[in-house]
Amino acid sequence: MKELCPRFEKAMELFSKRWVGLILFELLDGSKRFSEMESELPISGRLLSERLKMLEQEEIIERNIYSEFPVRIEYKLTDKGKALEPVIKEIQSWSENWVTHEEVEVDKEKE
16 A cells, blocks of 8 residues: 655645635735635635635745735735646646536535
8 A cells, every 4th residue: 555645645634625725726816915815705704814824824825914004915825835826727627627517506505
């Protein structure tokens, strides 16, 4: 039996957390404010904040604070986060080929 690599296990644990993939997908287009992401994603503000903090601690995203009035805070991918773009794009491609509309609707009904 092939032994699981601890690095791979850590990466899968991180990316399997709910909403992480969608947050990263949103940030592929560039910097976004919290309110923009909150309105574009079906996620509570509390959970979005939690995931952003986790991704910041993992150095996948960075938070930039602009001292304007009102204060503007934006999130963007770091180089480490940008390196995930081909992975995210490949998952998107896979989903377009293999995930049916019916499966998506069934999952929505379960929520």
